[in-house]
Amino acid sequence: MRLGGRLAGAIEVLADIEARKRPVADALKDWGLAHRFAGSGDRAAIGNIVYDALRMRLSHAWLMDDESPTALAYAVLIRQWGLSQDDLQADFADDRFAPPALTEANLSAFNSRSLSDAPAHVQADIPQWVQPSFESNFGEDWLVEAQALAGRPALDLRANTLKASRDKVLKALERVGAKATHLARNGIRIAAGEGASRQPNVTAELSFQKGWFEVQDEGSQVVADLVQPGEHDQVLDFCAGGGGKTLAMAAAMNNKGQVHAYDADRKRLAPIIERLRRAGTRNVQVHDDPRQLDAMKAKLDCVLVDAPCTGTGTWRRRPDTKWRLTQKNLEERVAQQQEALAEAAAFVKPGGSLIYVTCSVLPEENDAQVQRFCADNPQFSIAPAVEDWSKLFGADAPKPRSRDGKTVTLTPAATATDGFFFCRMRRAV
Numbered sequence: 001m002r003l004g005g006r007l008a009g010a011i012e013v014l015a016d017i018e019a020r021k022r023p024v025a026d027a028l029k030d031w032g033l034a035h036r037f038a039g040s041g042d043r044a045a046i047g048n049i050v051y052d053a054l055r056m057r058l059s060h061a062w063l064m065d066d067e068s069p070t071a072l073a074y075a076v077l078i079r080q081w082g083l084s085q086d087d088l089q090a091d092f093a094d095d096r097f098a099p100p101a102l103t104e105a106n107l108s109a110f111n112s113r114s115l116s117d118a119p120a121h122v123q124a125d126i127p128q129w130v131q132p133s134f135e136s137n138f139g140e141d142w143l144v145e146a147q148a149l150a151g152r153p154a155l156d157l158r159a160n161t162l163k164a165s166r167d168k169v170l171k172a173l174e175r176v177g178a179k180a181t182h183l184a185r186n187g188i189r190i191a192a193g194e195g196a197s198r199q200p201n202v203t204a205e206l207s208f209q210k211g212w213f214e215v216q217d218e219g220s221q222v223v224a225d226l227v228q229p230g231e232h233d234q235v236l237d238f239c240a241g242g243g244g245k246t247l248a249m250a251a252a253m254n255n256k257g258q259v260h261a262y263d264a265d266r267k268r269l270a271p272i273i274e275r276l277r278r279a280g281t282r283n284v285q286v287h288d289d290p291r292q293l294d295a296m297k298a299k300l301d302c303v304l305v306d307a308p309c310t311g312t313g314t315w316r317r318r319p320d321t322k323w324r325l326t327q328k329n330l331e332e333r334v335a336q337q338q339e340a341l342a343e344a345a346a347f348v349k350p351g352g353s354l355i356y357v358t359c360s361v362l363p364e365e366n367d368a369q370v371q372r373f374c375a376d377n378p379q380f381s382i383a384p385a386v387e388d389w390s391k392l393f394g395a396d397a398p399k400p401r402s403r404d405g406k407t408v409t410l411t412p413a414a415t416a417t418d419g420f421f422f423c424r425m426r427r428a429v
């Protein structure tokens with residue numbers, strides 16, 4: 001397919017997402033099934049246009065004075081991919097599959113407007129109601145932080161040291177441009193790429209089937225590193241989900257000690273079994289019934305609450321969720337977080353750690369939660385996780401953000417990772 005056909009395909013997918021309020025991945029898959037002539041390069045290019053359009057939906061629409069899928073998709077090619085309006089016009093002139101040209105009104109708005117005149121949340125590409133939370137969390141840097149969440153993310157992997165060293169995985173993935181990450185000790189990064197470029201399907205690699213690595217954002221690896229479980233610790237991953245952090249901690253513990261993986265939702269927990277098998281993990285027990293945890297009350301060295309959250313830190317990967325998020329969703333998540341923290345705290349032994357993590361950058365879900373929890377439960381106090389940073393990642397490593405000098409916030413702008421919050425609370429002896 002030529003660029004015109006790909007652009008037309010992306011416009012169809014964007015229209016489908018808007019009309020049926022459906023996840024991007026589902027809409028892209030359906031488009032691929034209905035257009036079997038499209039090759040993998042075409043589907044990747046269409047996916048890139050769709051994701052890029054959603055990442056910068058507000059600013060594209062403001063500059064074009066039009067929020068239609070056509071205006072958004074053209075804006076991607078011109079603003080994000082750096083193609084000139086003249087080149088596009090010339091290329092599409094003899095391409096019968098190309099979409100209709102931009103209207104005169106679109107062109108006149110685009111060529112006369114400057115984004116610096118737009119409302120701040122439009123420049124930031126975030127919903128307006130979220131702006132005060134960004135301002136409160138990041139102060140004068142809030143705009144830069146929000147804009148970085150509209151960029152394209154890299155593909156990050158974690159070498160599974162139970163089966164292969166990072167160097168061994170790097171060698172196996174050399175031909176797809178894999179490089180060591182700056183922070184996470186076993187992290188590997190494949191750069192995001194530009195324009196229509198496609199990322200490799202690493203899960204089809206033999207080295208993946210053999211369990212040498214997992215797909216995991218560097219931020220998620222970094223928070224698992226910050227947990228620093230001891231080799232003989234008894235750890236509970238209370239919100240284990242599909243097991244991303246469980247697997248990372250189990251490998252860091254060198255298959256020793258014990259990680260108990262629990263999740264209130266059996267369906268979310270189910271994939272962990274196959275992942276543990278592939279990774280060669282022998283120090284994990286999976287629990288799908290809370291009664292199985294009863295005997296562990298006040299006995300564990302470390303309890304991790306990787307809490308359900310709004311996922312604002314992952315907006316680069318799931319930009320459609322940015323526009324679906326509501327105040328009510330945020331309130332629901334805050335209530336679920338309080339519930340999970342209260343339940344999980346019961347398992348921490350005196351002197352042990354309760355660790356709270358989210359993949360959100362909203363202060364309501366982060367600092368406010370742990371402060372409220374410690375105020376209500378004075379046997380717990382916030383320990384300075386920031387002090388561990390240089391020790392773990394080196395003095396030259398990019399620094400995280402921290403509101404109080406104790407908790408840690410990762411962001412695309414500060415640490416070139418997804419957004420994550422990490423707090424260690426120590427239970428008094």
Ligand SMILES: C[S@@+](CC[C@H](N)C(=O)[O-])C[C@H]1O[C@@H](n2cnc3c(N)ncnc32)[C@H](O)[C@@H]1O
Pocket residue numbers: 220238239240241242243244245246262263264265268306307308309336339340343
């Ligand atoms: C952010 S996800 C976990 C991701 C996972 N730790 C990983 O690294 O792949 C949050 C999980 O918390 C679970 N959850 C929510 N409330 C819970 C509760 N009260 N008790 C236990 N799990 C809960 C959800 O089912 C969801 O799977």
